[in-house]
Amino acid sequence: MATVILTLYWTFLKIGLFTIGGGYAMIPLMKAEIINGHGWLSTAEFIDIIAVAEITPGPVSVNAATFIGYRLAGISGALTATLGVITPSLILLIIFSRFLFKLIQEPAAGSFLNGLRSALIALILVAAFTLGQSAIIDLTTVLIFLILLAASLLRRVNPLYLLAVGALCGLLLFPYGV
Amino acid sequence: MAEGKTRESLWVVLLTFLKVGAFTFGGGYAMLPIFQREVVGKRHWVDEQTFSDFLIITQSMPGQIALNTAIQIGIRIRGNLGGLVAAFGVTAPSVVILLLIAAYFYPLLENNVYVQAIFYGLRPAVVALITATALKMGKEILSGLNGIILCAILLLIIIMTGLHPILALLAGGLTGLFFCRGGGCN
Numbered sequence A: 001m002a003t004v005i006l007t008l009y010w011t012f013l014k015i016g017l018f019t020i021g022g023g024y025a026m027i028p029l030m031k032a033e034i035i036n037g038h039g040w041l042s043t044a045e046f047i048d049i050i051a052v053a054e055i056t057p058g059p060v061s062v063n064a065a066t067f068i069g070y071r072l073a074g075i076s077g078a079l080t081a082t083l084g085v086i087t088p089s090l091i092l093l094i095i096f097s098r099f100l101f102k103l104i105q106e107p108a109a110g111s112f113l114n115g116l117r118s119a120l121i122a123l124i125l126v127a128a129f130t131l132g133q134s135a136i137i138d139l140t141t142v143l144i145f146l147i148l149l150a151a152s153l154l155r156r157v158n159p160l161y162l163l164a165v166g167a168l169c170g171l172l173l174f175p176y177g178v
Numbered sequence B: 001m002a003e004g005k006t007r008e009s010l011w012v013v014l015l016t017f018l019k020v021g022a023f024t025f026g027g028g029y030a031m032l033p034i035f036q037r038e039v040v041g042k043r044h045w046v047d048e049q050t051f052s053d054f055l056i057i058t059q060s061m062p063g064q065i066a067l068n069t070a071i072q073i074g075i076r077i078r079g080n081l082g083g084l085v086a087a088f089g090v091t092a093p094s095v096v097i098l099l100l101i102a103a104y105f106y107p108l109l110e111n112n113v114y115v116q117a118i119f120y121g122l123r124p125a126v127v128a129l130i131t132a133t134a135l136k137m138g139k140e141i142l143s144g145l146n147g148i149i150l151c152a153i154l155l156l157i158i159i160m161t162g163l164h165p166i167l168a169l170l171a172g173g174l175t176g177l178f179f180c181r182g183g184g185c186n
Helices: A002-017 A023-037 A043-055 A060-094 A097-105 A107-135 A139-154 A159-173 B010-023 B028-042 B048-060 B065-109 B113-141 B145-161 B165-179
Strands: none
Touching: A002 A023, A002 A060, A023 A043, A023 A060, A023 A107, A023 B113, A023 B165, A043 A060, A043 A107, A043 A159, A043 B065, A043 B113, A060 A097, A060 B065, A097 A107, A097 B048, A107 A139, A107 B113, A107 B145, A107 B165, A139 A159, A139 B113, A159 B113, B010 B028, B010 B065, B028 B048, B028 B065, B048 B065, B065 B113, B145 B165
């Protein structure tokens, strides 16, 4: 149990530390650590957790950390994983904030971040593709994916509405009894 | 810092961030307008300019957008303790809600066909959101040729070798140091 807690803390600390720019930046790393690395969840469960994290209030990665931590080690697991994912932010902003402010203004930091963001886009695309293999499994899910992708690219739609449409389509079009 | 103003009570800081944490959906950028309304518009803790400065730092450092913004605002109004209180406030509602879902709601999923149907539709929706995020980021960030080439090369390497995300990010950053100088990648 103690090992699980320590591993959870360390894993989510890494996820917090390498989620640069927030949002879905954590997905490739979470996927690598949680599905491929530790085998803690199946791909479908992982997508479910992102969906739950997205439709509940609060930061998505905090939500995901709490949920995954709970599934693996109960309440102490949930608290450990959450603490792990917020530790880098706390340390960097409380202890190193002055240094950080200066560093970010350096031109080299800008170049580094530009290169890093190119890598991040590649990583998120690959993650989306592999997650898609578990999510997009028949004609109905292909259509849900394509229509919502187009909607989200063409207009600035609140993600909650898109997820609501997905859930509704699921309820109506699920292959019941097949 | 907050000179010239009355010192804000830590309770007010806590309650404000609890409220932001409990009522903002979607995380990240979706939370920012509500943050802005609370701390810039309503409480006048920071002005617009400071808020956008915070945002620049938030986007260039590790961590969640909402969390990093909350900590910076907390530090600005009440020092390090304020930062901790803000972090606790913005996180605590998520933890409580997710614990309730993980303990009571998710176990129902396995046997309920309607919950399964909902997730059957939610999964492609989540993948669509993630794909759209990557494509939008690409459109915003990869306007220079170097950036596009770097992204394409890394994409190939990641697909072929299954390179760990941390290594891919570091490789991208280091390449950026050499090829993105002088705004070459944006």
